[in-house]
Amino acid sequence: MDKIKRFIDCHIPVETCNLRCHYCYITQHRRFAAGLPRFSFTSDFIGRALSKERLGGVCLFNFCAGGETMLMPELASYAATLLGQGHFLMIVTNGTAGKRFDEMLKSPKMELERLFFKFSFHFLELKKRNLLSHFVENVQKVKNAGCSFTIEITPCDELVPYLDEIKAFCLPRFGALPHITVARDERKPGELPILTSCNKDEYVNIWNTFNSDLFSYKMSVFGIKRSEFCHAGDWSCYLHIAIGDMFQCYKSNYNQNIYKDIESPIEFVPIGNNCNENHCYNAHAFLSFGVIPELNAPSYSSLRNRICEDGTEWLNPIMKSFMGSKLNESNQEYASVENEHVG
Numbered sequence: 001m002d003k004i005k006r007f008i009d010c011h012i013p014v015e016t017c018n019l020r021c022h023y024c025y026i027t028q029h030r031r032f033a034a035g036l037p038r039f040s041f042t043s044d045f046i047g048r049a050l051s052k053e054r055l056g057g058v059c060l061f062n063f064c065a066g067g068e069t070m071l072m073p074e075l076a077s078y079a080a081t082l083l084g085q086g087h088f089l090m091i092v093t094n095g096t097a098g099k100r101f102d103e104m105l106k107s108p109k110m111e112l113e114r115l116f117f118k119f120s121f122h123f124l125e126l127k128k129r130n131l132l133s134h135f136v137e138n139v140q141k142v143k144n145a146g147c148s149f150t151i152e153i154t155p156c157d158e159l160v161p162y163l164d165e166i167k168a169f170c171l172p173r174f175g176a177l178p179h180i181t182v183a184r185d186e187r188k189p190g191e192l193p194i195l196t197s198c199n200k201d202e203y204v205n206i207w208n209t210f211n212s213d214l215f216s217y218k219m220s221v222f223g224i225k226r227s228e229f230c231h232a233g234d235w236s237c238y239l240h241i242a243i244g245d246m247f248q249c250y251k252s253n254y255n256q257n258i259y260k261d262i263e264s265p266i267e268f269v270p271i272g273n274n275c276n277e278n279h280c281y282n283a284h285a286f287l288s289f290g291v292i293p294e295l296n297a298p299s300y301s302s303l304r305n306r307i308c309e310d311g312t313e314w315l316n317p318i319m320k321s322f323m324g325s326k327l328n329e330s331n332q333e334y335a336s337v338e339n340e341h342v343g
């Protein structure tokens with residue numbers, strides 16, 4: 001079974017969306033007028049730039065746009081290329097782009113087993129637009145194709161009166177309750193507090209009723225400034241997939257463009273003890289894959305999977321094993337490298 005070599009979080013420059021969720025960054029900044037970007041690099045070029053050989057092994061790519069990721073015109077061809085290289089791929093989606101799902105699910109089954117969809121379940125918007133059954137159909141489609149998936153709710157105060165209705169809707173259709181993330185208030189970019197008018201205890205009590213390990217873990221590390229040695233920059237990175245600019249993390253001390261000369265090696269430089277963020281707000285991915293090994297975070301697979309009432313699971317066995325692996329199983333920790341020189 002493959003183990004994760006690097007986690008490549010990709011910025012997809014799509015800033016428009018077909019939904020208008022009020023808690024979304026795009027809505028808060030009124031960016032819906034943005035057109036779709038042009039991607040000037042062919043999928044063949046992307047495949048060579050991001051080959052297993054150049055990246056050192058099998059990587060997990062995360063495709064997440066500021067708007068709806070599935071609106072990216074080149075998505076299916078880029079995805080097929082990365083899967084064809086043997087990598088694993090996660091796509092964040094609002095679950096409404098039916099035709100794009102059909103396009104993506106044409107890949108061979110052994111490649112689709114390495115494809116994971118993170119469905120953001122925007123219940124009130126879907127209900128208002130009469131898209132709830134369309135969303136359910138798309139979840140079924142990816143499940144039937146052998147892909148893995150998770151369903152996640154962005155908690156907001158406006159949803160609270162509908163929680164029983166949401167649970168009653170989800171259990172028979174998805175086999176389990178959605179996971180819960182933690183929404184940041186993007187209007188306060190420095191501190192990125194939780195987007196709610198509840199106090200922390202009220203917030204936790206309300207959303208804990210979904211028994212989501214994702215929510216519990218995110219809350220346990222939310223707001224904590226990290227000062228340990230972080231391997232982001234080497235074991236993980238943030239890549240602008242359209243242009244090749246690569247950063248250590250969202251706020252980076254060292255940047256490079258990895259498309260300028262794809263024959264040259266990529267320089268992987270860890271951020272170390274110099275994390276620039278007030279807190280690791282995507283800790284559920286970075287810390288669970290183990291960029292700070294000493295933290296012993298739960299595995300990413302345990303935060304994304306659900307075991308359904310009929311015994312099936314949201315993650316297939318291949319994805320569950322891969323997402324359960326840790327970065328220090330395929331990489332050497334910097335402390336160990338230093339010790340070798342000392343001895």
Ligand code: SF4
Binds near residue numbers: 232250271275280281
């Ligand atoms: S602690 Fe988190 S936010 Fe900071 S550099 Fe590491 S991965 Fe990035």
